[in-house]
Amino acid sequence: MGTPISELGEFRLIDRITSPFPKFHNETIRGIGDDAAVLKLNSENYTIITTDVLVEGIHFNLVYTPLKHLGYKAVAVNLSDIAAMNGTPKYITVSIALSAKFSVEAIEQLYSGILAACEKYHVELIGGDTSSSMTGLMISITAIGEVLPQKVTYRSSAKVGDLICVSGDLGAAYLGLQLLEREYKLFKDTPEIQPDFSTKEYLLERQLKPEPRFDILKTLNDAGICPHAMIDISDGLSSEINHICTKSNVGAKIYAHKIPIDTVTSITAEEFNMAPETAALHGGEDYELLFTVNADHLNKLLTIPSISIIGMITEAHEGIKLILQGGNEVDLSTKGWDAFLS
Amino acid sequence: MGTPISELGEFRLIDRITSPFPKFHNETIRGIGDDAAVLKLNSENYTIITTDVLVEGIHFNLVYTPLKHLGYKAVAVNLSDIAAMNGTPKYITVSIALSAKFSVEAIEQLYSGILAACEKYHVELIGGDTSSSMTGLMISITAIGEVLPQKVTYRSSAKVGDLICVSGDLGAAYLGLQLLEREYKLFKDTPEIQPDFSTKEYLLERQLKPEPRFDILKTLNDAGICPHAMIDISDGLSSEINHICTKSNVGAKIYAHKIPIDTVTSITAEEFNMAPETAALHGGEDYELLFTVNADHLNKLLTIPSISIIGMITEAHEGIKLILQGGNEVDLSTKGWDAFLS
Numbered sequence: 196m197g198t199p200i201s202e203l204g205e206f207r208l209i210d211r212i213t214s215p216f217p218k219f220h221n222e223t224i225r226g227i228g229d230d231a232a233v234l235k236l237n238s239e240n241y242t243i244i245t246t247d248v249l250v251e252g253i254h255f256n257l258v259y260t261p262l263k264h265l266g267y268k269a270v271a272v273n274l275s276d277i278a279a280m281n282g283t284p285k286y287i288t289v290s291i292a293l294s295a296k297f298s299v300e301a302i303e304q305l306y307s308g309i310l311a312a313c314e315k316y317h318v319e320l321i322g323g324d325t326s327s328s329m330t331g332l333m334i335s336i337t338a339i340g341e342v343l344p345q346k347v348t349y350r351s352s353a354k355v356g357d358l359i360c361v362s363g364d365l366g367a368a369y370l371g372l373q374l375l376e377r378e379y380k381l382f383k384d385t386p387e388i389q390p391d392f393s394t395k396e397y398l399l400e401r402q403l404k405p406e407p408r409f410d411i412l413k414t415l416n417d418a419g420i421c422p423h424a425m426i427d428i429s430d431g432l433s434s435e436i437n438h439i440c441t442k443s444n445v446g447a448k449i450y451a452h453k454i455p456i457d458t459v460t461s462i463t464a465e466e467f468n469m470a471p472e473t474a475a476l477h478g479g480e481d482y483e484l485l486f487t488v489n490a491d492h493l494n495k496l497l498t499i500p501s502i503s504i505i506g507m508i509t510e511a512h513e514g515i516k517l518i519l520q521g522g523n524e525v526d527l528s529t530k531g532w533d534a535f536l537s
Numbered sequence: 538m539g540t541p542i543s544e545l546g547e548f549r550l551i552d553r554i555t556s557p558f559p560k561f562h563n564e565t566i567r568g569i570g571d572d573a574a575v576l577k578l579n580s581e582n583y584t585i586i587t588t589d590v591l592v593e594g595i596h597f598n599l600v601y602t603p604l605k606h607l608g609y610k611a612v613a614v615n616l617s618d619i620a621a622m623n624g625t626p627k628y629i630t631v632s633i634a635l636s637a638k639f640s641v642e643a644i645e646q647l648y649s650g651i652l653a654a655c656e657k658y659h660v661e662l663i664g665g666d667t668s669s670s671m672t673g674l675m676i677s678i679t680a681i682g683e684v685l686p687q688k689v690t691y692r693s694s695a696k697v698g699d700l701i702c703v704s705g706d707l708g709a710a711y712l713g714l715q716l717l718e719r720e721y722k723l724f725k726d727t728p729e730i731q732p733d734f735s736t737k738e739y740l741l742e743r744q745l746k747p748e749p750r751f752d753i754l755k756t757l758n759d760a761g762i763c764p765h766a767m768i769d770i771s772d773g774l775s776s777e778i779n780h781i782c783t784k785s786n787v788g789a790k791i792y793a794h795k796i797p798i799d800t801v802t803s804i805t806a807e808e809f810n811m812a813p814e815t816a817a818l819h820g821g822e823d824y825e826l827l828f829t830v831n832a833d834h835l836n837k838l839l840t841i842p843s844i845s846i847i848g849m850i851t852e853a854h855e856g857i858k859l860i861l862q863g864g865n866e867v868d869l870s871t872k873g874w875d876a877f878l879s
Contacts, residue, residue, distance in 0.1 A: 199640060200637070200639065201637075202641070208667060209665075212644055212648040213665075216652055216662040217661075220628070223628075223663065226661065227665070231664065232628070236578045236579055237578055237579035242584075244630065245664060246630040246665060246666055246679060248668050248675075250634045250670045250671070253668060253669050253670060254668070285564075286574070286576070288586065288588040288679060290588050290590040290677050292592045292675060293542075295541070295542070298541060298542070299542055302542070303554060306554040310557055313559075318561070319560055319561050319565055319568065320569065321565060321568045321576070322568070324589050325547055325550060325551055326590050326595060327542075327595050328594075328595060330672050330673075331672075333592075333670070333675055335588075337588060337630060339586070
């Protein structure tokens with residue numbers, strides 16, 4: 196039957212299947228291997244293009260995901276990839292495949308969320324495709340944006356000595372998902388029990404309605420800071436720092452107690468018998484920005500409350516290390532959410 | 538349960554869900570409603586963007602579709618939309634969702650077909666996404682191309698008095714599918730019988746390995762002919778001429794006996810007790826080009842063997858008519874392949 200995909204993993208599969216593809220065009224600044232492709236279609240801006248697919252039963256469960264939120268999130272996660280290039284989103288195409296269980300009104304709900312995201316981020320819907328499917332719902336979005344050539348942030352441009360920064364806080368989206376899954380299981384067993392999410396609203400919002408951090412890009416720009424390397428945290432801090440270090444050929448030190456974690460996240464992690472740092476490192480879906488900045492900007496960064504300095508870029512041979520509170524170091528191996536292993 | 542999608546149909550559903558979306562950007566020349574969106578990202582060319590999704594069980598059956606052919610076709614149908622804008626394809630992104638039944642080797646087969654199409658048409662793979670799915674395979678491709686502003690061909694620019702032309706021949710892809718389905722059913726009942734496709738290879742090739750007609754664009758360009766309106770025939774001649782007439786606010790006369798049909802198509806249609814014209818009008822998947830041309834070009838067009846003149850654009854109030862051999866007229870109502878009705 197051949198090699199199971201799980202044996203290879205998503206990232207190695209992508210490397211293997213895409214490596215034979217040739218380049219044909221001089222306008223291609225970056226192809227596969229970053230948050231988005233970068234094309235030079237005119238002399239002023241780079242055009243950036245990214246695509247993501249969301250599949251029912253894999254990326255979302257419609258029992259507890261309102262269709263409007265799903266539409267919003269499907270756009271948001273694509274725009275987050277544009278943000279990770281330090282770009283401005285401009286256009287999307289949306290393709291959906293859906294089974295006969297979906298009514299016209301259900302599709303309108305989905306598109307009302309897509310519309311809300313388009314309006315919030317001034318993005319135009321310029322095309323798409325609609326198809327039936329044998330089972331369930333699939334949403335495939337391509338986002339197109341632009342960035343000034345001198346501002347584009349690749350995964351590959353981290354420099355030794357850079358400060359490693361993260362926006363917002365981490366782990367909340369993962370715990371929001373755990374809460375929804377727990378209440379869903381309770382509901383299946385005893386349908387008369389109503390779920391109680393009081394005090395946990397923040398976690399649900401982070402899971403169901405993530406926002407791309409264009410506000411952080413503006414804050415950095417206003418402060419005169421242009422990050423060296425940047426990536427959005429879709430698969431978890433651990434996986435993303437590994438991407439930056441591999442592509443930049445550097446190492447990293449991350450200080451565990453500097454990772455920003457909201458109080459509700461910490462309390463809820465403990466309810467699930469999980470270290471909050473585990474959710475922050477491996478949870479994913481926070482769609483915060485992870486970026487590296489020249490250490491000269493330290494004073495400026497310290498004045499920005501929505502940005503945390505969590506570590507430093509080191510030489511490649513020093514590896515990727517998590518420094519625990521007592522000073523012990525542990526190897527920060529990739530344990531990001533892998534679509535084929537979860 | 539709400540309104541079933543089949544009650545509305547694909548095209549009305551798309552109109553309904555996309556009409557509330559606002560425009561934000563001056564660079565948008567055309568958004569939704571043609572074979573591709575058209576953006577003015579630089580002063581020389583228009584950038585054209587199109588997207589299509591193929592779903593297992595809806596658009597293809599892996600029992601008789603080799604994965605390499607499927608990969609090739611998935612690219613070809615997107616490039617055909619670029620051809621319909623009179624454009625040149627340059628880039629694609631490819632997203633796939635697939636269940637655990639697919640091995641690494643199977644995915645490599647699929648991508649070998651994608652690669653073959655990229656190499657043939659000098660198209661670069663610049664991005665994508667890979668996901669698992671609960672069942673089956675889904676391929677979503679976005680293609681990006683370019684066209685000179687004075688050469689772009691919309692559905693909406695047909696003029697009264699234009700000649701209606703079609704490239705190649707029609708109906709073969711549909712009969713190829715009927716043959717494959719028939720042999721598949723025979724095989725299910727009596728697995729010891731080997732399918733016999735001798736003399737029918739042309740029909741299978743048209744179904745399994747369609748080619749976008751960039752050669753026709755070159756022929757027209759070399760002859761100094763720029764079509765007024767153009768569309769590719771994915772859903773059948775009848776559906777496509779309806780799109781052109783509706784968008785251009787014109788009518789059309791199509792002469793049934795002028796529709797180009799290959800001899801093998803005609804013979805096989807009769808084996809299936811079907812008028813060959815029915816396959817040509819409603820079959821779809823031929824990916825030929827349907828276009829309208831100023832009647833001044835008649836003499837030039839008559840010298841091009843791969844192009845057939847099949848009718849004329851008329852005033853809108855004259856409707857869309859099929860003229861039969863005896864001279865009788867029938868209304869050419871839309872009976873194109875509709876993903877939600879089939």
